[in-house]
Amino acid sequence: MPYLPRLLRMGATGLIGGVAVALAILPVVLVTGVTVRDSSEAFIDMPIKLSEPEVGQTSYVYAADGQTLLTMFYEEHRRYLKLAEMPSELPQAVVAAEDNRFYDHHGVDVQGVARAFVANQHAGGVAQGASTLTMQYVRMALRDGARTPSEVVAATEQTAPRKVREARISIELEKRLSKDDILERYLNLAYFGHRAFGVFAAAQIYFSKQPKDLTLAEMAMLAGLVKAPTDFDPASNDAAAATQRRNWVLDQMTQLHYISPAQAAKAKSEPLVLKVYNPPNDCTAVAQAINNWGFFCDYLKNWWIRQPQFGATPQERLDQLRRGGHRIVTTIDPALQEIAIDEVFAQQSAKSPFAHGLVAVEPGTGYVKAMAINRVFSVNQSANGRHTDPAKASAMPGNYPNTVNALLGGGDMPGYQAGSTFKLFTMLAALEAGMPLETSFDAPKQFVSSYPGKPGEPSTCGDKWCPVNASDAMTGMHNMWSGFGMSVNTYWVQLQQAVGAQNAVKMAERLGLQWRSETDKALASSPRRAAQWGSFTLGTADTTPLEMANAIATVAADGVYCEPSPVVSVDRADGAPIVEVGKPRCHQAIPVQVARAATDAARCVTGYRAVGGECGTWSTAQWMAGAVGRPVAGKTGTTDDTRTAWFVGYTPQLAAAGFIADPDNPFNAVGAGNAQNPAQSVAGLLRDGLAGQPVAEFTYP
Secondary structure (H helix, E strand, C coil), X not given: CCCHHHHHHHCXXXXXXXXXXXXXXXXXXXXXXXXXXXXXXXXXXXXXXXXCCCCCECEEXXXXXXXXXXXXXXXXXXXXXXXXXXXXXXXXHHHHHHCCCCCCCCCCCHHXXXXXXXXXXXXXXXXXXXXXXXXXXXXXXXHHCCCCHHHHHHXXXXXXXXXXXXXXXXXXXHHHCCHHHHHHXXXXXXXXXXXXXXXXXXXXXXXXXXXXXXXXXXXHHHHHHCCCHHHHCCCCXXXXXXXXXXXXXXXXXXXXXXXXXXXXXXXXXXXXXXXXCCCCCXXXXXXXXXXHHHHHHHHHHHXXXXXXXXXXXXXXXXXXXXXXXXXXXXXXXXXXHHHHHHXXXXXXXXXXXXXXXXXXXXXXXCEEEEEEECCEECCCCCCCCECCCCCCCCCXXXXXXXXXXXXXXXXXXXXXXXXXXXXXXXXXXXXXXXXXXXXXXXXXXXXXXXXXXXXXXXXXXXXXXCCECCCHHHCEEECXXXXXXXXXXXXXXXXXXXXCXXXXXXXXXXXXXXXXXXXXXXXXXXXXXXXXXXXXHHCCCEECHHHHHHHHHHHHCCCEEECCECEEEEECCCCCECCCCCCCCEEECCCHHXXXXXXXXHHHHHCCCCCCCCCCCCCCCCCHHHHHCCCCEEEEXXXXXXCCEEEEEECCCCEEEXXXXXXXXXXXXXXXXXXXXXXXXXHHHHHHHCCCCCCCCCCCC
């Protein structure tokens, strides 16, 4: 070794370590004078900056009670623990297993390098490494901080320059950080196999425990995994190798005087018993017992990637969800959610092509309290029913019973026509324009409107749109009370003409509706075009249950519109709250007295009776007030040929929207037999969901 005297004369521990590391990792046949000379020169010139990456941590999502876990989001399952939060034997076990001279060297262990060099000479290849725990941490930090594939390769490839770089950075790092700081970072970054990153995840995944609750034998087993996580993983392989490795770690701990021989013997006698925990990840991993909550989870995820405070782009926001280590308390009420699930499945089986769903929103906050549908939240559609659109039946399965589509709102779903529930927007626009609830029109069976018709359609007479009422019993003079309670089409078309369809469209937008289909977008694109949208008041535009629940919640809250939200609070990994995230975002969208007047008319629908006027002799859901057992208002809605059916209902404390439709084929009519399902489900939700709460009365304007 002609260069060794020269190295010794240099007298620099860091330089010796860097060159020796290069020697140790290469097969002896490649170790030449040129290698040593080049390595020493490279070591002197090597950049020493280490950009320590922010450690990605798991985000936890809870129900509104702060206890019920919905799911987690992570790229690497990890929760950062301070060294003080770990039992002392755990870091000691890792030091004993990976670097028993950790507290004696300064980043590079020259003695260890010498041993590895000799071993590699005898083996004629890489038989033994010389990486210290600090060097291992540097390697992980360089890997996790890499921004390009080439940087990842440079951080992990088995080459002398990589080892030399690690050595140089390790020496400098130990000048800047204490041993405990380095050890803490290492224990939170290291991979323990079986998708466990860091000691917290390792304890949870292998033993379903917190690190503080581990036995000495369990800590030694975990420490033994780091060297070869796949080979020693007892959850995937024969436990014999893991047990042998565990016992070796215990012996090492004894030699270092971390534990006594008696403690080691007792730990060795302990059988290796695993209690493997598979941490859920993302919405498709929501536990089977609360599977239907997956639709709310999906809504949360879609909401998150639209919030600018979590990043500049949707991808940055998603990365923040998967790496930020947040504690997210959502708005979903476990008790109310279970009631909603029971209601939708009581009305419609998951095997039905008709999707029947409920969304409940709290007036005055916009908090989404329940979101349920008669579907199984799953990506596996192999056993799904036949697609109901004949043109697609041979190419794809139907959406039932398994789907992950955002059928309730919050994603990119096209929506469903909501029928006569849209008469609400016309009424609000008219009331705001100064028209009183007493505003009356003679409503014939068929009305020749001022709106243009479409040639060839049954609702067109001449060149005009000529809507009809659902029954002859609706014919006659009506005001807003009776017209709303009986859902008289020809009354509402006349009222829309009087106030201007463009104002009804604008009202819907103010209450949160968005236009999805190209037709709806075109009609709503300008006041001039919206003014010709005659069928708007009859609900021919597409909307979602989430939008309609929040719109009706605005009326329940005396005209205060709140953005729908799935989140009560979001805390950062350090426990600090992101204050603005959970706060309701509200404003007065319509005048208080307008909202209260609309409620008085909406009472007619449910049989609760109005304060200010006569509702007429019957209504479309006059049984509901008796079924709910408290003040309730709302509106039914059906489309042509009962292709879809809706009900939006509310009390002062809770608002809900229910619907039934075929998401695959809007022309597949749900039929009269299913038309009452949404009203029945909303009634059950309001009755049972508010049981035990004080009865709140509506305020008359």
